[in-house]
Amino acid sequence: xxxxxxxxxACGKTVIGSAVAAELGxxxxxxxxxxEQRTGKLIREIFAEDGEPYFRxxxxxxxxxxxxxxxxxxxxxxxxxxxxxxxxxxxHQVIWLDVSVTTLTRxxxxxxxxxxxxxxxxxxxxxxxxxRLPIYxxxxxxxxxxxxxxxxxxxxxxxxxxxxIHVISVSSEHPYDVVIGPHTSLRAxxxxxxASKTAIIHPPVLAEQARILSESVNNPVIxxxxxxxxxxxxTELDRCWRILASSGLTRSDAVxxxxxxxxxxxxxxxAATFLRGxxxxxxxTTVLGMADAGxxxxxxxxxxxxxxxxxxxxEPSTVLCDLDLLTTLPDDExxxxxxxxxxxxxxxxxxxxxxxxxxxxxxxxxSSDGFAQVLSQAIQVKxxxxxxxxxxxxxxxxxxxxNYGHTLGHAIEKLEGFTWAHGYAISVGMVFAxxxxxxLGILSAQDLELHRTILSSLGLPTSYxxxxxxxxxxxMSLDKKARGSQLRLIxxxxxxxxxxxxxxxxxxxxxxxxxxxxxxxx
Numbered sequence: 225x226x227x228x229x230x231x232x233x234a235c236g237k238t239v240i241g242s243a244v245a246a247e248l249g250x251x252x253x254x255x256x257x258x259x260e261q262r263t264g265k266l267i268r269e270i271f272a273e274d275g276e277p278y279f280r281x282x283x284x285x286x287x288x289x290x291x292x293x294x295x296x297x298x299x300x301x302x303x304x305x306x307x308x309x310x311x312x313x314x315x316h317q318v319i320w321l322d323v324s325v326t327t328l329t330r331x332x333x334x335x336x337x338x339x340x341x342x343x344x345x346x347x348x349x350x351x352x353x354x355x356r357l358p359i360y361x362x363x364x365x366x367x368x369x370x371x372x373x374x375x376x377x378x379x380x381x382x383x384x385x386x387x388x389i390h391v392i393s394v395s396s397e398h399p400y401d402v403v404i405g406p407h408t409s410l411r412a413x414x415x416x417x418x419a420s421k422t423a424i425i426h427p428p429v430l431a432e433q434a435r436i437l438s439e440s441v442n443n444p445v446i447x448x449x450x451x452x453x454x455x456x457x458x459t460e461l462d463r464c465w466r467i468l469a470s471s472g473l474t475r476s477d478a479v480x481x482x483x484x485x486x487x488x489x490x491x492x493x494x495a496a497t498f499l500r501g502x503x504x505x506x507x508x509t510t511v512l513g514m515a516d517a518g519x520x521x522x523x524x525x526x527x528x529x530x531x532x533x534x535x536x537x538x539e540p541s542t543v544l545c546d547l548d549l550l551t552t553l554p555d556d557e558x559x560x561x562x563x564x565x566x567x568x569x570x571x572x573x574x575x576x577x578x579x580x581x582x583x584x585x586x587x588x589x590x591s592s593d594g595f596a597q598v599l600s601q602a603i604q605v606k607x608x609x610x611x612x613x614x615x616x617x618x619x620x621x622x623x624x625x626x627n628y629g630h631t632l633g634h635a636i637e638k639l640e641g642f643t644w645a646h647g648y649a650i651s652v653g654m655v656f657a658x659x660x661x662x663x664l665g666i667l668s669a670q671d672l673e674l675h676r677t678i679l680s681s682l683g684l685p686t687s688y689x690x691x692x693x694x695x696x697x698x699x700m701s702l703d704k705k706a707r708g709s710q711l712r713l714i715x716x717x718x719x720x721x722x723x724x725x726x727x728x729x730x731x732x733x734x735x736x737x738x739x740x741x742x743x744x745x746x
Contacts, residue, residue, distance in 0.1 A: 226291050227385050228313060229298045230360055231321035232352055234331040236370050236377070237298035240321060243378045244385075245296035253290040254298045255283060262286070284308055291316060301352065304359050313363055314393040317385050320364035320414065323371055325350050358418065362541075365391055365403060367414025390600050394519065394539075394607045396614040402519055402543040402603055404596070409433075409507050409546040412480060413440035419478040419503060423468055425491040426482040427451040430509060433549065434482055437507075441480075445471045453642040455490050456525040458534075464494045478503035478541075484510040484557075485517025485646065489535070492523035496538030506540040509549040511561020511590070512647055515568070515602045518543050520610045520626075530702040531634050531642075537615055545603070550590045558588060559683050560647030563629075566678055567654060568602035571625045571722050572609075576601050577678060584681040621714070625722040628714045629654030632688075632737075635699040639691045651684035652740060659736035660728065661715040671719055689741035693734050 227244065229237040238254050245252035256267055259282045263270060270279045283300060287309045290297045303309050323331075329346040361367070366384050370377055389405035403411060416422055422441040426434040428448055438444035447467050449455040468479075479502060481491025488506045495504035508518030524535020550558075562580075565587075569576030576598050580587045586594035606626060613622030633653030637644055658675045661667035676686045700711060711733075712726040 226293070226316045227296045227381075228291070228316050228318045229296070229321060230304055230318060230363065231301065231370070232323065232328055232349065232356065233301045234328045235301075235321040235323045236374070237321060240370070240374060240377055240381070241296050241298040243374060244381050247378065247382055248296065251293060251295040252298070253293065253295055255286040255290055255303065256298075256300045258286045258290065259283065280306060287312055301356065304363050305356065310359075310363060315391055316365075317389060317391070318363050318365045319381055319384075320360045320367045321370035321377075322360075322367050322414075322417075325353050327371055328353075361415060361417060364411075364414055365389065365401070366411060367417070388596065390596075392600065392603050392607050395611040396521065396539060398539045400540055400542050402545060402607065404514070404545040404547070404600055404603065406548045407546060408544045409437065409482075409549065410440070411542070411544055412437065412505055412507065415505060415542055416441050416478050416503070419476060421445060421471065421473050421477040422480060423447055423464075423471070423473060423478070423494075424480045424482055425449055425464060425487060425494065427455065427484070427487055430482055433509070437480065437482060441478075445473070449487065449490060452484070452486050453526060453531075453637075455486050456532075458525060458527075460490060461493060461525055464490070465498055468494070468498050473498070473502065475499050475502055478505065480505045480507060481518075482507045482509060483513070484508065485513040488513055488518045489522070489524050489532070492521075492538055492540065493525060493535055496523055496536050501538065504538065504540045506543045507549075508543070508545060510553060511550060511558050511599070512564055513561075514545040515561055515599060516564040516606070516626075518545070519603055519606050520623075521614065530699075531638060533702070539614075545599075547590065547596065553590070555588070555683075556645060556648075558590060560645035562587060562598075562682050563647030563651045563654075563679070563684055565598050565602040566682070567626075567628050567650065568605040569598075569678075570654065570675070570716060570719060571628050572605045572720055573601050574720055577674070577719070580678055580682065584678075588682065621722045621724055624714055624724060628716070628722065629657055631700055631711070631713055632656045632696070635696055635702075636688055636690070638699055638702075639695065648685050651679045652686060652688045655679065655686045656736055656740050657713060657715055659739045660713060660725075660733065661717070663732050663736055664715070664725065664728070666715065666717045666723070668718070671716065674719070687740050693737050696737060697730075697733070 229241045231237055242252045283303055291312050328349050332345050392402040394400055421443040423445040424434050425447045434446055449460050479491055479495035481488040488508055492504055495502050506518045508514045521537050521539040523538050524532040527533045579598050586592045587598055609623055629650045633650040636649040655675050658672040662672045679686050710726050712724055715723055715725050717723050
């Protein structure tokens with residue numbers, strides 16, 4: 225992973241980039257200097273003699289070569305206008321050095337070495353800013369205020385890049401990044417420099433975090449909603465709409481969802497539907513929200529008849545998984561989130577299962593490298609699935625794979641009046657799915673037992689007997705994957721091998737349900 229500096233001409237990419245590289249003891253590459261070295265010409269001479277299109281072609285090759293060296297890289301100010309170069313920046317840490325046009329004009333002056341600024345420097349710099357700032361904002365992992373001393377800027381950059389940040393790209397209809405690591409919620413302000421107003425939707429327990437966040441955005445509108453699933457109602461949705469309208473938010477403004485999966489589900493739906501869609505940033509604050517609800521673009525609310533029955537697909541501008549926000553979570557919520565992480569191990573990445581099997585206590589410790597690793601692996605699974613099948617249109621299993629364990633899990637949640645933690649219900653749901661698959665002859669007894677072993681090692685339940693089968697079966701019929709009266713289950717034909725099975729014999733389903741009631745509740 226390289227550290228890449230972007231920004232307008234004269235923002236300090238070369239000076240600061242070389243200083244950061246020196247502190248880290250790695251190489252520094254300025255792509256403009258690399259092009260000059262390869263051509264034997266100054267940039268202004270290339271523009272004058274060969275033309276800008278030739279320079280941009282050279283820039284692509286220079287960027288590609290520089291980014292393969294795991295170094296510190298300064299890109300030319302216009303490099304990120306090229307989609308090919310933007311695609312190269314996936315999984316690199318991109319630092320945007322943000323400096324005002326006034327300061328840049330003073331720094332650049334009448335420098336004839338900058339071919340795009342010859343003549344009226346201020347007017348041309350302002351034009352460059354108008355074209356490029358939205359792209360800098362989109363591409364930046366971090367925005368740095370670069371109108372301070374070089375020492376202060378370098379110290380801030382080093383603090384950010386040494387903090388274990390991991391960036392995962394979701395390449396669906398409207399690509400965005402998931403940024404994982406400590407302090408990542410600070411990135412929100414860099415993403416929203418163009419928004420004149422920002423609504424922050426949060427539950428009561430995050431009032432202080434919402435206040436702190438509000439200090440970094442323009443004209444904040446703070447909206448407190450009930451905790452958990454109680455927020456996901458038509459009443460709360462309507463209240464949020466009305467607050468946004470009365471506060472004068474426009475299409476150029478934004479919504480931040482700060483909270484667990486229920487909060488981000490609601491906030492995403494609010495952003496998707498207000499004025500037919502405004503900018504949305506998801507800041508999940510629970511393990512469950514980071515591993516599942518905060519990523520993927522599904523939004524929604526509940527009805528009395530079932531969970532998530534009303535909603536839409538709407539992608540965030542970014543997802544900021546700030547690991548510092550997990551430090552106050554109770555153990556039950558950590559376990560609940562780990563159920564979704566383990567699910568990703570069952571359906572796709574067996575490394576997650578290996579890690580949890582070898583050291584379950586490490587997975588339960590949110591300050592450990594093991595936890596950060598399995599969380600990132602689970603998010604990568606979801607990113608890959610969502611990128612390939614955003615709207616669940618695939619004829620193959622596609623995005624439905626993410627619903628492993630959810631058919632019974634959602635039914636348990638509803639039957640228990642949403643008093644069960646989501647991950648606890650999904651844990652039981654995965655064991656039920658395993659029992660069904662085993663009875664169909666497609667999952668081995670060993671793989672079925674692996675479900676119980678891993679989930680139990682994390683303190684998650686593997687049994688349920690809170691309702692009669694007839695009541696459970698009727699509730700399962702409300703599942704979104706159902707087609708008419710036909711129940712469709714996501715099952716495994718082996719670890720990592722997902723399939724959809726419909727029209728399963730009712731007696732087999734009941735037998736599988738009875739089997740999960742035969743075990744002592746964890």
